[in-house]
Each structure stands twice: as structure tokens, then as C-alpha cells.
């Protein structure tokens with residue numbers, strides 16, 4: 287193994303240390319600014335990636351990671367950096383992305399939204415020469431790291447790994463790689479199993495027995511019901527929502543509450559709000575405690591769950607929820623005339639087509655939520671090109687220990 291000695295310049299957008307010693311950027315995971323490290327290149331890895339072998343001069347900002355799987359499991363990129371430095375880096379990711387896009391706006395302090403931890407995780411189950419492995423994808427490799435605990439999960443997820451392991455063991459004879467998505471709800475764990483292909487009645491009966499033994503609220507396979515013991519419900523403001531299987535859910539409860547509170551603050555004074563990319567309604571249901579709301583999302587099951595929650599909740603202002611593909615059929619200026627404020631929270635791709643319609647409308651206020659600063663910046667430029675001013679940006683850290691950062695922003699004209 288031939289070693290290279292590098293000095294790390296800064297931590298990059300994906301959480302890896304970046305060195306320019308060779309005249310171009312080389313990325314070394316788990317390193318910090320000013321560290322001198324010995325690295326190696328592994329066959330098959332990307333040409334600009336290096337593996338950390340030895341830290342020759344450690345940074346004074348370095349701390350011991352709290353998880354024994356850190357560095358092996360690919361779930362966390364940063365546990366080895368003192369919190370203040372980590373927080374400053376994460377906020378700067380947003381500042382730099384906006385600056386590169388030519389957007390001028392004060393960026394607020396990073397708001398921590400880890401709360402009690404992740405209430406949803408997808409475990410992967412794979413069979414290999416070493417037997418069955420259930421866990422997360424390995425850092426930088428196409429392998430699964432079997433884990434027996436994950437400290438970033440919410441305590442309500444404590445039984446998740448045992449249930450995922452039992453499901454993987456039971457489905458071992460099927461011989462397929464599985465993705466097992468587990469969500470914590472008020473009535474127990476909700477699990478959706480993907481990848482097994484069609485199952486015969488005998489296995490489905492065993493799966494159903496297993497769900498009962500593990501006291502799951504619900505077990506589905508590709509969204510189809512295997513066993514329902516209790517409705518998998520979560521509280522959203524005043525409402526209770528029964529989760530649609532495998533629909534989007536903000537990964538922490540604190541994240542959902544923080545994003546919703548920042549959205550509601552920015553909607554102050556509005557009368558009729560459109561919530562675009564609403565999911566099962568974490569913003570719409572809370573907004574409807576004060577405002578009239580029309581909500582749209584392409585996920586029909588999420589819209590059904592939202593409509594059911596509206597019917598079962600007393601005292602909300604009128605809230606309509608409609609399934610609609612906003613990439614293909616964004617709300618056009620004529621439809622947008624009904625609203626005095628639009629909230630949008632698209633998937634990672636952003637909402638380019640919808641942003642063009644917002645820019646062409648006569649709206650004076652738009653509130654954007656984003657999990658991807660790069661696509662946010664693209665959409666923000668469309669809005670500012672249409673005469674909006676980017677008034678404020680609040681970065682939110684829901685995915686602590688990773689390079690993912692979210693934000694809430696408002697646009698005014």
C-alpha cells in the first residue's frame with residue numbers, strides 16, 4: 287500500500303476533508319481543516335477520493351465519535367468535529383451556495399432540529415459470503431454494514447432493528463435484497479418491506495405472525511397490507527394523521543415542528559394559503575388552525591391521509607387537499623390569484639416549473655422550504671428574476687452528523 291501525505295484545507299459540501307496539495311481537489315473522509323494525514327487510494331474508488339490511513343497532526347477541533355460504527359457505516363459523515371465548528375460549517379454550506387448563485391440575503395443561525403432523534407430509518411438486508419447483513423450502506427462502498435444499534439435513532443425506534451432482523455431472517459429463502467423502512471408512530475412501529483417480490487400465502491402468514499409478535503402497528507409489503515394491529519398515527523398539531531405506507535415523512539419530529547413553525551411565522555397576516563408539495567399535511571394541518579388552506583401533492587395516498595385527518599379534526603379553517611403533479615401541471619397565475627401566500631416544499635429536485643409560474647403570477651409572498659440548497663438557489667433565482675426579493679433564510683439541521691441541510695426562506699415583492 288503506497289501512502290500519500292496531505293494537509294487538509296477545509297471540509298467540503300459532502301462532509302469530506304479537501305486537500306489541494308496535488309494541485310487539484312482530493313477528498314478524504316473523516317478529516318478536518320489543517321490536519322496532516324496519510325492517505326491511500328483504493329482500486330475501484332473514484333480517482334479524487336482517498337482513504338484515511340493515519341492522522342499525523344490532529345486538529346484541536348477533533349473529538350471522539352460517539353458511535354462505534356462511525357467511519358464504517360455510511361449513515362454519518364461527521365461525528366468527529368466540535369459542535370460549534372460543525373454548526374458553522376453547516377450554516378456556511380447555505381451561505382456559499384446562495385453566494386455562488388448571486389443571491390444576496392442574510393442567513394440566520396443554524397437551528398438544531400435533531401430533537402430526540404430520527405423517527406424513520408430504512409435498513410437494508412443483503413445476503414453475502416459472510417451471511418445475512420441488516421444495517422446501513424457502508425461508507426463509500428456498495429456493501430451493507432450490519433449494525434446492532436444506532437444512537438441517532440429516536441428512543442421510539444428502539445425495537446426497529448430487532449423487527450428488521452426478524453423480517454430479513456424470515457424472508458432469507460426468497461434470496462432478494464430488501465429495503466425495510468421503519469417509522470415510529472403513536473401506536474408502535476410501522477414497517478414497509480420492499481424488494482421481496484411476490485410472496486406465497488405461507489410466507490405472508492408467517493410475516494403476519496411476526497408482525498404480531500413484534501407488536502408492530504402495521505406491516506406492509508410494497509405498500510400492501512400484511513397486518514394492521516393499530517392505526518400508525520402521528521400527531522400533527524391538533525390533528526392525528528394515519529400514515530400512508532412509505533410516503534414522505536420529515537425524519538425527526540423536531541424537524542417537522544421547527545419547519546412548520548418557521549413557515550407559519552412567515553405566513554403571518556395571510557388569509558388564503560396554497561401549500562404545494564404538502565405531503566400528508568405537516569404544514570397544511572398546522573396552517574389550517576389559523577388560515578384557509580388549499581394543499582397539493584402528487585402522492586394520492588398522502589392526500590387521502592390528509593383529507594381523512596381534516597374530516598376527523600374539529601375547529602380547523604377550511605382545508606382542501608388535491609392530488610396533482612406539480613412538475614407537469616404547476617398551479618398557473620390564474621389559479622394562484624386565489625391566494626395571498628404560497629408555501630412550497632418540493633423534493634430534492636426542487637420546483638422549477640412551479641417557480642416559473644410563481645414568478646409570472648401577481649403574488650406578493652412566497653415561502654420556500656428546501657432540503658437541497660442547490661436546487662433552492664436555482665428556483666430562488668427564477669423568483670428574484672420575477673421581481674421577488676429574497677427576504678430571509680433560516681438554515682435547519684434536521685440531519686445532524688450528515689452534510690444535509692434544510693432551509694426555510696421567504697420571498698416578497
Ligand SMILES: C[S@@+](CC[C@H](N)C(=O)[O-])C[C@H]1O[C@@H](n2cnc3c(N)ncnc32)[C@H](O)[C@@H]1O
Pocket residue numbers: 534535536563564565566567568569582583584585588610611612613614631632633634657
Ligand atoms: C420534501 S417532501 C415535503 C412534504 C411535506 N411538506 C412535509 O413536510 O412532510 C416533498 C413532497 O413532494 C411530493 N412530490 C414529489 N414529486 C411531486 C410532483 N411532481 N408533484 C407534486 N408533488 C410532488 C412528494 O410526494 C412529497 O410529499
